Amino acid sequence: MMKPTITVVGLGSGDPDQLTLGIWRRLQAVPHRYVRTAEHPMMSLFKEHDMLYKSFDSLYEQLDSFPDVYAAITEALIQEALLLAASDAADDSGSAHAHEIIYAVPGHPMVAERTVQLLRERCPEEGIDLTILGGESFLDQAFTRLGFDPIEGFQLLDASDLKASLLRPELHTVIGQVYDEYTASDVKLTLMERLPDDYTVIVGHSLGIAGEEQILAVPLYELDRTPGYGNLSLIWLPRSTDETLRNRSFERLHEIVAILRSPEGCPWDREQTHLTLRKNFIEETYEAIEAIDNDDPDNMCEEFGDVILQVMLHSQIEEEVGSFSVYDVLQALNEKLIFRHPHVFGDLGANNSAEALQNWEQMKAEEKRRKGIDPTKASQLDGIPPDLPALMKAYKIQKKAAKVGFDWDDIKPVLDKIDEELVELREAIESKDAEEQASELGDLLFAAVNASRFIHADPEEALARTNQKFKKRFEYIEQQLRISGRTFDQTDLIEMDKFWEEAKKFS
Numbered sequence: 065m066m067k068p069t070i071t072v073v074g075l076g077s078g079d080p081d082q083l084t085l086g087i088w089r090r091l092q093a094v095p096h097r098y099v100r101t102a103e104h105p106m107m108s109l110f111k112e113h114d115m116l117y118k119s120f121d122s123l124y125e126q127l128d129s130f131p132d133v134y135a136a137i138t139e140a141l142i143q144e145a146l147l148l149a150a151s152d153a154a155d156d157s158g159s160a161h162a163h164e165i166i167y168a169v170p171g172h173p174m175v176a177e178r179t180v181q182l183l184r185e186r187c188p189e190e191g192i193d194l195t196i197l198g199g200e201s202f203l204d205q206a207f208t209r210l211g212f213d214p215i216e217g218f219q220l221l222d223a224s225d226l227k228a229s230l231l232r233p234e235l236h237t238v239i240g241q242v243y244d245e246y247t248a249s250d251v252k253l254t255l256m257e258r259l260p261d262d263y264t265v266i267v268g269h270s271l272g273i274a275g276e277e278q279i280l281a282v283p284l285y286e287l288d289r290t291p292g293y294g295n296l297s298l299i300w301l302p303r304s305t306d307e308t309l310r311n312r313s314f315e316r317l318h319e320i321v322a323i324l325r326s327p328e329g330c331p332w333d334r335e336q337t338h339l340t341l342r343k344n345f346i347e348e349t350y351e352a353i354e355a356i357d358n359d360d361p362d363n364m365c366e367e368f369g370d371v372i373l374q375v376m377l378h379s380q381i382e383e384e385v386g387s388f389s390v391y392d393v394l395q396a397l398n399e400k401l402i403f404r405h406p407h408v409f410g411d412l413g414a415n416n417s418a419e420a421l422q423n424w425e426q427m428k429a430e431e432k433r434r435k436g437i438d439p440t441k442a443s444q445l446d447g448i449p450p451d452l453p454a455l456m457k458a459y460k461i462q463k464k465a466a467k468v469g470f471d472w473d474d475i476k477p478v479l480d481k482i483d484e485e486l487v488e489l490r491e492a493i494e495s496k497d498a499e500e501q502a503s504e505l506g507d508l509l510f511a512a513v514n515a516s517r518f519i520h521a522d523p524e525e526a527l528a529r530t531n532q533k534f535k536k537r538f539e540y541i542e543q544q545l546r547i548s549g550r551t552f553d554q555t556d557l558i559e560m561d562k563f564w565e566e567a568k569k570f571s
Contacts, residue, residue, distance in 0.1 A: 066163035068149035068192040070141060072180055074172045074199015078105035078273040078296060082200040088460050090197065091115065094166040096148060098141060102181060103295050104170050105273055119170075130178075130224065138182040141167055145192050170295065172201035175241050200299065202240065205272035209279065210300050212236050217303055223247050228257035233309040237301040242293055249288035251299060258312055259301075261285045266300040269293070318390060321376045325384065338378060345374040357528060403427055456524045458513040466517070471508065475518040482511045533571055540567035 073090060076082045083106065091097065091110075097117040099107070110117055115305075120137045127133045145165045168478045173180045173196050180196065187194040207214060217235040223242045231237065231254075242248055255265070263284045270276035284288050287299070310316045324333040348370040378388035394411035404427040407414035414420040432438075444467070448460050465471065472478055487509040492504040516523040541563040545555060 066149045068145040068185065068190070069158075069164040069195070070145050070183065070192055071164060071166045071195045071197065072173045072183065073166060073168050073197045074201070075104060075106040075168050075170055076200035077202045077205045078170060078270060078276075079200075080106065080109050080203075082272070083109075084199070087197055087199060091168065094164050096144070096165045097168065098144075098165060099168045100137060100177075101295065103172065105270075105276075105296075106168075106170075119259075132180060134178040137179045138186060141165060141179075141183065142186055142190050142192065166571070169199075170202075172199045172203075173197070175201040175203060176220070202271065202296070203238065206238055206268065206298060206300065209271045209277065210266065210268065212300075212302065223251050223299070226254045227250055227252050231255070231258045231301075232313075233258070233304045233306065236303045239299040239301075242297045242299055243295060245288050245292050248290070248293055248299075252284060252287040253285055254375070255287075255301075259284055259309070266299060266302065267292075268298050270296045271298070315381075317376060321373070321380050322383075325377075325380050333377070336377065338381060341374065342376055345371075345378075348374055357532065368488045398429075403431065453524065455509070455513065455527060458510050459517060459523050462514055462517055475515065478511070478515050478518055482508065482515060485511045485515065495499060537564055537567035540564075540570070 071090065071094065073087045092113070092115065095116075097110075097115065099117050099119045101121050102117075102119040103121065107117075120133070120140070123133045123136050127136060148165060149163050165177075168185075169177050169180065171177070179261060183194055184196075186192075203220065212218075214236065217232075219232065219235050219237050221230055221237060222237050224247065226239060239251060242251060255263075261284055264281055265284055267278075267280045267282060267287070267290050268312050269278040269280075271279070275298070276296075278292055280290060285529045324330045327334070348367065352364070352367035355367045375393070376390060378414045379388070379393050383389040402409045404424050405419055405420075406427060407423050408411040412423055414423055444464050445461055448457060448464070452460070462471075485504065489501070489508050490506040492500040495501075513523045516526060541560050544566075545551060
């Protein structure tokens, strides 16, 4: 039995003059010819020389996805090679290539050819000799016809798997596999995540093929309205030095913060420590919360950036001493999110938010076990930040206690407890004991927080709404006084209360 053999050759970008003499001779010598697709300009050369071949175009119609097509092509080639090597005809023909299969692909076999990668994985397992011969890639024509040097910085991306996170405007970017307008539309939407709608992009059709080549510069929003997409189409984004594009990247932020902290940077930033930045972190967080409460998207955009800056500064401080970098922060966060969402990234299910939260808590416990912490020996109240605002902290303490059954069955005894604490506060006020008064007030607030938990209202949010409501009503009083040309010392509580009641009608 002859050793099964598959030889992969590249047909180039479509210009017959660019086909190497060695590959042309190999194509003529091997009788068992297969091509991934007959939709390629080189097929005219096959016909001119009466060279028979079999294409896999029918699989594109039969199967639902490109991965399925590529897997089917690979399997077909492997089976044909095994059958051919086992047949008596292969042994008796006398031809050096009688047992060999030649598989021709567009361009270069090692550039954007998934079937070739699959053959490289499968052939050693099947005992098949695999030879890969070169060919002119569509990139050769892109470099020549579009006129850029890849040494300036270059990346090749696949239109079918394009992600905004892969885009780097400072590099020349070629996007291949843009087969049709639908693919171009997907590319457009992805590019719009990073680029302005009117950003100029270059579309290339049939580069290097006389009479068919088209090179078009179009605004991004018209990318999918440009006719002519096919197997030989690509999109080119010339490298850009536009700072506004660089400023949309996380890497640029990391670079800026590092510069600010460097000896050549800002004296104030260089002096900061975790401790000096602590209050800034708190203030920026509350300013972001205020923007959320005001439902102000413009201000949210700015304030969220200020919060991110605090994270970057703290991370940069640790990067300078070698403890960790912001990329370690990102890695830890990504891994935690994936680990704690087994119903999204794993095999567990979650039909509602309660089940999702249960999965989250289970995975948190598993994380502790992996760190050598026995969850059964830890307090149920562990994990609550000590510096959390008291109202929020009380809410979290009660929720954790309730999880293990330390809770009432319904809200009635909760309301009774509020009445009880109010009576005790009144008694403490009568006693004129300041310490006891503060203690009883705390008990009353704690009981009120418990009521908020039973009615599923976050106490921090509820009080924030009340604060905002009070502020608007009080501003109404101020407005009415200004209209009448008076100040607070020229009115009394009775009139202010009247204005207050009027304000309640509007809020």
